[in-house]
Amino acid sequence: MAVLECKELTKRYGAAQALNHVNLQIEPGRIVGLLGPNGSGKTTLIKLANGLLTPTEGEILVCGNVPGRESHACVSYLPERTAIPTWMSAAQLMDFYGDFYQDFRRDAAEEMLKRLEISPRQRIKQMSKGTREKVQLIMVMSRAAQLYLLDEPIGGVDPATRDYILSTIITNYNPEAAVIISTHLISDVEKVLDDVIFINQGQVVLQSSVDQIREEKGMSVDALFREVFKC
Amino acid sequence: MKWEFSNDAPIYAQLILQIKVGIVSGTFSPGERLPSVRDLAMEAGVNPNTMQRALTELERDGLVYSQRTAGRFVTEDQSMIDTAKRGLAERHIQDFLAAMGQLGYEREEIVALLRQETGKEGITDGGAGM
Amino acid sequence: MLRKLLKHEFRATARIMVPVYLVLLVTALGANFSTRGILKTPYAVLNILGSLLVMAFVVAIMAVCVVSFLLMIQRFYKNLLRDEGYLMLTLPASIHQQVWSKLIVSSVWFIITGVVVMLSFVMMALDVSFLEGMVQVLQQLFQDITAYYAINGTVFLLELLVLAFAGSIAFCLQFYAALAIGHSFSNHKFAWSVAFFFILQFASQLVGSLLLLSLNTSLINSLLGSLDFRVSGMTAIHIGMGILIAVCVVYSAVFYVITTYFLKKHLNLE
Numbered sequence: 001m002a003v004l005e006c007k008e009l010t011k012r013y014g015a016a017q018a019l020n021h022v023n024l025q026i027e028p029g030r031i032v033g034l035l036g037p038n039g040s041g042k043t044t045l046i047k048l049a050n051g052l053l054t055p056t057e058g059e060i061l062v063c064g065n066v067p068g069r070e071s072h073a074c075v076s077y078l079p080e081r082t083a084i085p086t087w088m089s090a091a092q093l094m095d096f097y098g099d100f101y102q103d104f105r106r107d108a109a110e111e112m113l114k115r116l117e118i119s120p121r122q123r124i125k126q127m128s129k130g131t132r133e134k135v136q137l138i139m140v141m142s143r144a145a146q147l148y149l150l151d152e153p154i155g156g157v158d159p160a161t162r163d164y165i166l167s168t169i170i171t172n173y174n175p176e177a178a179v180i181i182s183t184h185l186i187s188d189v190e191k192v193l194d195d196v197i198f199i200n201q202g203q204v205v206l207q208s209s210v211d212q213i214r215e216e217k218g219m220s221v222d223a224l225f226r227e228v229f230k231c
Numbered sequence: 232m233k234w235e236f237s238n239d240a241p242i243y244a245q246l247i248l249q250i251k252v253g254i255v256s257g258t259f260s261p262g263e264r265l266p267s268v269r270d271l272a273m274e275a276g277v278n279p280n281t282m283q284r285a286l287t288e289l290e291r292d293g294l295v296y297s298q299r300t301a302g303r304f305v306t307e308d309q310s311m312i313d314t315a316k317r318g319l320a321e322r323h324i325q326d327f328l329a330a331m332g333q334l335g336y337e338r339e340e341i342v343a344l345l346r347q348e349t350g351k352e353g354i355t356d357g358g359a360g361m
Numbered sequence: 362m363l364r365k366l367l368k369h370e371f372r373a374t375a376r377i378m379v380p381v382y383l384v385l386l387v388t389a390l391g392a393n394f395s396t397r398g399i400l401k402t403p404y405a406v407l408n409i410l411g412s413l414l415v416m417a418f419v420v421a422i423m424a425v426c427v428v429s430f431l432l433m434i435q436r437f438y439k440n441l442l443r444d445e446g447y448l449m450l451t452l453p454a455s456i457h458q459q460v461w462s463k464l465i466v467s468s469v470w471f472i473i474t475g476v477v478v479m480l481s482f483v484m485m486a487l488d489v490s491f492l493e494g495m496v497q498v499l500q501q502l503f504q505d506i507t508a509y510y511a512i513n514g515t516v517f518l519l520e521l522l523v524l525a526f527a528g529s530i531a532f533c534l535q536f537y538a539a540l541a542i543g544h545s546f547s548n549h550k551f552a553w554s555v556a557f558f559f560i561l562q563f564a565s566q567l568v569g570s571l572l573l574l575s576l577n578t579s580l581i582n583s584l585l586g587s588l589d590f591r592v593s594g595m596t597a598i599h600i601g602m603g604i605l606i607a608v609c610v611v612y613s614a615v616f617y618v619i620t621t622y623f624l625k626k627h628l629n630l631e
Contacts, residue, residue, distance in 0.1 A: 191510070
């Protein structure tokens with residue numbers, strides 16, 4: 001069964017068309033790159049999957065459900081901004097996740113924090129921006145979810161942090177789960193992706209596997225992206 | 232082991248090549264147990280599914296074999312490793328010849344140049360490295 | 362899930378409210394010392410200090426009320442409609458549970474604030490004889506009410522508590538509804554929220570007065586006129602409380618529907 005399914009999914013903000021009749025199916029066990037220039041509809045799609053927006057037309061199903069409390073339990077979502085309450089300490093944040101999500105693996109989270117030498121007693125407020133993002137990612141990847149929706153996980157961080165984030169995603173994701181990574185930094189994520197979806201002006205323009213693109217076109221996904229989205 | 236990827240070939244194919252080189256050059260010695268797919272994938276910074284695919288193909292070629300519970304091992308069959316080594320060498324020579332051909336060299340000229348160069352560097356034998 | 366939301370909501374708010382209450386109680390003690398000692402001394406410096414202590418107490422009372430009010434708004438706004446909303450609104454909880462957790466926790470703090478303010482007055486005037494006197498007065502009052510109006514004191518108290526709770530829920534919801542509507546816009550979300558607060562106030566007052574007018578002229582009058590019933594003091598007060606509670610509930614229900622509708626269907630986080 002597909003963990004994410006869009007049928008003729010459309011979202012308009014007033015007159016502006018953010019998504020235009022998108023049809024998609026994401027199967028478990030795949031790491032999928034949702035690639036597109038800024039403003040192409042990536043974040044809108046992810047917000048719709050999280051129930052933070054309501055479709056104008058069409059349907060989106062997550063783990064077989066319309067987004068809501070049932071689907072939230074099976075999705076682990078990394079927003080493009082820091083959403084964790086900054087007054088909490090890392091330990092309080094783990095209490096919070098543990099209380100609300102049955103699939104939260106506290107031992108995994110503690111282990112990762114320890115490796116980064118982040119004290120559980122330190123408050124989020126006192127952490128640097130990069131550390132906050134790492135803590136948020138650790139919480140998200142410490143869940144044994146069925147679908148991980150990662151919105152721009154590597155935007156705005158230094159290359160070392162980027163590597164850390166990508167390796168954390170690879171090591172922690174559940175092989176029966178699907179991971180969707182939205183980004184415009186393609187060369188950095190290309191190696192970790194199974195499939196890519198190119199999205200532009202609210203429409204899916206290409207859905208393929210990374211190996212297939214390299215085999216058939218003889219070029220990297222990054223190069224293909226530059227060709228498809230040439231200005 | 233250091234992993235590097237170029238942009239023109241599928242990543243699984245590049246993984247196969249690099250693991251082969253690892254086996255031929257002795258980074259992975261015959262009969263040695265390979266790290267798990269997940270560990271290898273993390274080390275190379277690639278998707279575990281891609282690493283799985285590469286290992287499956289290597290297994291089909293016979294360079295590695297898996298034992299149901301114990302994991303994956305490098306073959307102990309030295310002739311198989313030698314064949315792989317020969318295959319890799321041929322690839323390099325093909326590439327080299329193609330590049331030289333593009334520069335306009337004839338076969339004899341290439342051989343002469345090669346002899347001159349290798350003589351200069353004092354490489355006589357045992358140059359199994361890459 | 363509501364239980365867990367409540368737990369974390371209390372945790373997030375207690376860290377603000379508890380220290381504020383402590384400050385209030387300390388200033389109440391200060392004011393107590395000052396009125397019973399310092400102000401009576403002949404030294405000007407001590408007199409100034411004494412009046413400052415009394416002033417601090419007054420300021421603290423206002424501060425406690427303002428903080429509990431602002432915290433009610435801030436928790437809804439910051440926790441659900443700003444960045445933290447990305448986390449809170451994707452928890453496996455429904456919008457109803459989210460709104461109720463905020464409502465219950467805010468109302469509980471309002472009621473505790475009322476109790477603590479009263480307590481602080483007691484502490485300020487704390488004097489064994491005074492306390493005895495106050496207990497007596499209260500007892501007397503209670504007995505008198507029961508005897509004179511034949512009101513069941515306990516029921517009345519209970520009704521008062523329900524009214525306080527319903528009233529504070531209605532109070533919160535009018536702000537929540539305005540914020541929820543305002544934040545469905547793409548820009549100037551807060552300005553829209555303020556605008557909608559006044560629009561909603563105006564609309565509800567309009568509807569309220571229209572209702573009163575129509576009731577006055579038609580239905581109730583004829584109903585009351587035709588019915589010959591004598592209302593004792595007790596029943597009158599119970600009926601009055603019942604009507605007040607009912608008005609709060611209806612008022613709340615309207616704003617609750619608006620709030621949850623906009624959070625569900627027109628959420629538009631920045």
